[in-house]
Amino acid sequence: MTRTAFINARVLDPATGLDAPGALFVDGETILDMGPRLFHDAKPADAKFVDCKGLALAPGLIDMRVFTGEPGSEYRETLASASHAAAAGGVTTMIVMPNTDPVIDEPSLVDFIKRRAAATASVRVLPMAALTQGLAGQVMTEMGLLMEAGAVAFTDADRTIANARIMRRALAYASTFGALVVGHAEDPDLSEGAAMNEGEFATRLGLPSAPPVAETIIVERDVRLVELTGARFHIGQISCRASLDVVADAKAHGLPITCGVSAHHLALNELDIASYRTFHKVKPPLRSEADRAAMAEGVALGIIDVIVSSHDPQAADTKRQTFAQAAFGAIGLETLLPVALGLYHTGQTELLQVLTTMTTAPARILGLEGGRLAPGGPADIVIFDPDEPFQLDAVTLHSRAHNTPFDGRRFQGRVHMTYVAGERVFDRAQDTDV
Amino acid sequence: MPELNDSPILLSRHLLGIDGLSVGEIVGLLDLAEDYVALNRAVAKKQALLRGRTLINLFFEASTRTQSSFELAGKRLGADVLNMSVRTSSVSKGETLIDTATTLNAMRPDILVVRHQDSGAAELLARKLDCAVVNAGDGAHEHPTQALLDALTIRRRRGRLEGLVVAICGDILHSRVARSNINLLSKMGARVRLVAPRTLLPAEAARWGVEIFTDMKEGLAGVDIVMMLRLQLERMAGAFVPSTREYFRFYGLDREKLAHAKPGALVMHPGPMNRGVEIDSVIADDIEVSVIQEQVEMGVAIRMAVLDALARALPQEGQNAP
Numbered sequence: 001m002t003r004t005a006f007i008n009a010r011v012l013d014p015a016t017g018l019d020a021p022g023a024l025f026v027d028g029e030t031i032l033d034m035g036p037r038l039f040h041d042a043k044p045a046d047a048k049f050v051d052c053k054g055l056a057l058a059p060g061l062i063d064m065r066v067f068t069g070e071p072g073s074e075y076r077e078t079l080a081s082a083s084h085a086a087a088a089g090g091v092t093t094m095i096v097m098p099n100t101d102p103v104i105d106e107p108s109l110v111d112f113i114k115r116r117a118a119a120t121a122s123v124r125v126l127p128m129a130a131l132t133q134g135l136a137g138q139v140m141t142e143m144g145l146l147m148e149a150g151a152v153a154f155t156d157a158d159r160t161i162a163n164a165r166i167m168r169r170a171l172a173y174a175s176t177f178g179a180l181v182v183g184h185a186e187d188p189d190l191s192e193g194a195a196m197n198e199g200e201f202a203t204r205l206g207l208p209s210a211p212p213v214a215e216t217i218i219v220e221r222d223v224r225l226v227e228l229t230g231a232r233f234h235i236g237q238i239s240c241r242a243s244l245d246v247v248a249d250a251k252a253h254g255l256p257i258t259c260g261v262s263a264h265h266l267a268l269n270e271l272d273i274a275s276y277r278t279f280h281k282v283k284p285p286l287r288s289e290a291d292r293a294a295m296a297e298g299v300a301l302g303i304i305d306v307i308v309s310s311h312d313p314q315a316a317d318t319k320r321q322t323f324a325q326a327a328f329g330a331i332g333l334e335t336l337l338p339v340a341l342g343l344y345h346t347g348q349t350e351l352l353q354v355l356t357t358m359t360t361a362p363a364r365i366l367g368l369e370g371g372r373l374a375p376g377g378p379a380d381i382v383i384f385d386p387d388e389p390f391q392l393d394a395v396t397l398h399s400r401a402h403n404t405p406f407d408g409r410r411f412q413g414r415v416h417m418t419y420v421a422g423e424r425v426f427d428r429a430q431d432t433d434v
Numbered sequence: 435m436p437e438l439n440d441s442p443i444l445l446s447r448h449l450l451g452i453d454g455l456s457v458g459e460i461v462g463l464l465d466l467a468e469d470y471v472a473l474n475r476a477v478a479k480k481q482a483l484l485r486g487r488t489l490i491n492l493f494f495e496a497s498t499r500t501q502s503s504f505e506l507a508g509k510r511l512g513a514d515v516l517n518m519s520v521r522t523s524s525v526s527k528g529e530t531l532i533d534t535a536t537t538l539n540a541m542r543p544d545i546l547v548v549r550h551q552d553s554g555a556a557e558l559l560a561r562k563l564d565c566a567v568v569n570a571g572d573g574a575h576e577h578p579t580q581a582l583l584d585a586l587t588i589r590r591r592r593g594r595l596e597g598l599v600v601a602i603c604g605d606i607l608h609s610r611v612a613r614s615n616i617n618l619l620s621k622m623g624a625r626v627r628l629v630a631p632r633t634l635l636p637a638e639a640a641r642w643g644v645e646i647f648t649d650m651k652e653g654l655a656g657v658d659i660v661m662m663l664r665l666q667l668e669r670m671a672g673a674f675v676p677s678t679r680e681y682f683r684f685y686g687l688d689r690e691k692l693a694h695a696k697p698g699a700l701v702m703h704p705g706p707m708n709r710g711v712e713i714d715s716v717i718a719d720d721i722e723v724s725v726i727q728e729q730v731e732m733g734v735a736i737r738m739a740v741l742d743a744l745a746r747a748l749p750q751e752g753q754n755a756p
Contacts (some may be wrong), residue, residue, distance in 0.1 A: 133676075139673075139676065140676045142676045142677050142678065142679070143680075144680050144682040144683060144684045145680050145683060165521075169633050169673065169674065172632040172633045173632060173633045173674075173675070173676070175531075175648075176631040176632045176633070176648045227506055229632065398513050411572070425685055
């Protein structure tokens with residue numbers, strides 16, 4: 001067994017609230033010990049040392065919303081290429097969405113993703129399975145068998161189940177197995193054909209648009225259905241103030257509901273679309289500045305549980321189009337941490353709370369043992385400088401796709417090293433792509 | 435042998451559900467049925483108890499076993515039996531049912547056995563007809579003779595109902611068998627558990643005073659009786675459960691799940707069975723645990739007892755028909 005001692009680190013563990021200079025000791029794939037006093041008296045003789053030089057050491061990030069192109073659209077992104085981007089972004093666990101080709105709606109396909117990831121990906125990959133067969137919103141999937149195969153949750157990815165009766169039954173059936181359902185909130189009729197957020201800017205651009213209530217209506221409906229069925233429910237992403245208020249209210253009433261926000265909706269607003277930049281066409285659409293500010297506030301108040309990348313690789317065929325015809329989606333695995341740290345740098349949110357949204361919170365929601373620096377737990381670690389400034393150059397990104405809306409943007413906070421199960425999967429000092 | 439004993443057993447002149455029955459009435463029917471079990475096993479099965487009486491089997495829903503069971507019960511007691519299978523029109527069902535009732539009433543039957551796909555149909559007919567009405571299943575409401583025959587089967591095997599733990603498993607939501615059994619078993623002092631996925635459990639089911647389980651192994655732990663329910667084909671394909679293979683994996687009764695029940699626990703099924711969906715053939719055909727064939731036998735005896743009991747309240751010779 002290889003033993004590795006990480007010394008001279010600023011150890012950040014959101015699970016225990018620890019933020020102190022210290023060390024971490026890894027034995028093979030698991031954490032052996034950690035803390036401020038570790039190695040004070042004696043250093044282990046048989047260990048390899050990694051000098052963190054005062055950088056922050058935190059649990060590896062868990063990204064609850066990653067789209068890849070595998071299977072079906074490998075030219076956009078494979079599990080392997082996405083994992084390289086993840087590693088470079090400090091993400092040690094990717095939760096991948098089921099809207100591939102074929103759709104992950106059957107136990108053998110969950111098995112395929114797991115095997116494929118084990119063989120090719122450098123970070124952990126856990127699949128969500130479809131909630132309805134073929135994502136058609138009609139017939140629920142075999143949730144019991146899919147869970148046994150390893151599906152961590154059930155979702156129709158970027159689709160809303162329009163039929164409330166089917167949504168009710170799916171939630172009721174999921175609750176039978178204690179399964180987590182992840183919803184997408186966008187009324188399909190209200191948002192049909194929409195390319196961006198409804199408002200003055202869409203009017204000026206002359207683009208088809210949908211109002212924020214298209215999201216809030218579904219959030220409200222699903223909250224009521226959760227109340228009825230008692231299912232564990234997570235809203236994949238919210239993007240506006242009104243939805244935030246509904247979630248806050250549902251939580252105040254003790255409903256088993258959590259929600260996420262994408263880094264894009266924390267850092268960008270509809271004006272960033274500027275002159276029809278298709279890399280800014282995402283789902284749900286970028287909202288007003290007031291809504292963006294509400295999302296940051298939601299994270300600070302703990303109403304929003306997780307921050308996700310919503311990493312969605314698209315290629316020239318789908319993005320080199322008019323804005324109305326371009327596909328939705330932007331990549332984000334490598335910009336997740338820098339964007340999220342923006343909330344810390346503006347003074348809105350404590351550093352540990354920012355990290356909570358990408359470590360302990362998703363681990364708690366998904367029932368994973370990672371997301372914390374606990375002895376006996378998996379040695380998934382990110383070593384980063386929370387303050388280091390840099391300007392993003394899209395060319396240096398590790399994803400096979402390059403549709404980032406952040407090209408040229410200045411950030412503060414950069415990943416230096418990433419470890420998965422005790423193995424180094426990224427080291428900026430040796431990163432040939434840089 | 436039941437001789438011409440005419441002490442009343444039922445207070446009502448109809449049998450519409452378990453809901454209206456007292457413990458005394460249930461025990462009276464079960465005791466009477468015991469006599470008919472013996473009769474049915476004899477060579478000469480024919481009685482003259484219902485001679486001159488007309489029994490109409492009015493079935494709006496297809497049924498093999500219940501209908502033939504009532505037919506046989508009626509014939510063995512000497513009644514003239516008429517079987518009517520009625521195709522319902524999709525429109526104005528209520529009106530059609532009342533029209534049918536009026537027509538039938540004019541034929542002056544003594545006992546009408548009715549099965550209908552709508553809850554409350556037997557009660558509606560009972561209000562409109564002069565004869566005795568037996569509910570042979572109305573929608574998802576009641577199937578009293580099934581619950582009685584199940585009780586008779588259990589009582590003969592276990593000597594009692596009181597204190598037994600009975601797990602009713604499967605499609606509780608749509609099941610009249612479950613409702614009548616929950617009612618009867620609770621009245622008789624048995625403890626009832628319901629085992630089903632949440633999509634097949636009716637709202638507020640716990641208000642019945644039963645225990646609810648979604649995990650079958652937990653639900654079967656230590657039970658004396660396992661009652662399986664039939665899962666209708668149209669309910670398997672995604673609306674309530676995603677597939678038959680998933681249903682069988684989590685809710686189909688196989689050796690592994692049955693092993694959690696009390697050793698020697700009895701397995702029951704109202705039939706017809708979906709082998710490999712709600713029950714493994716190995717269990718269904720195992721005469722050590724399965725009493726499914728016995729249930730069919732008890733069915734005829736119970737229906738004879740019910741017809742006998744109802745006949746005691748019918749106008750007798752010399753009285754004028756109402």
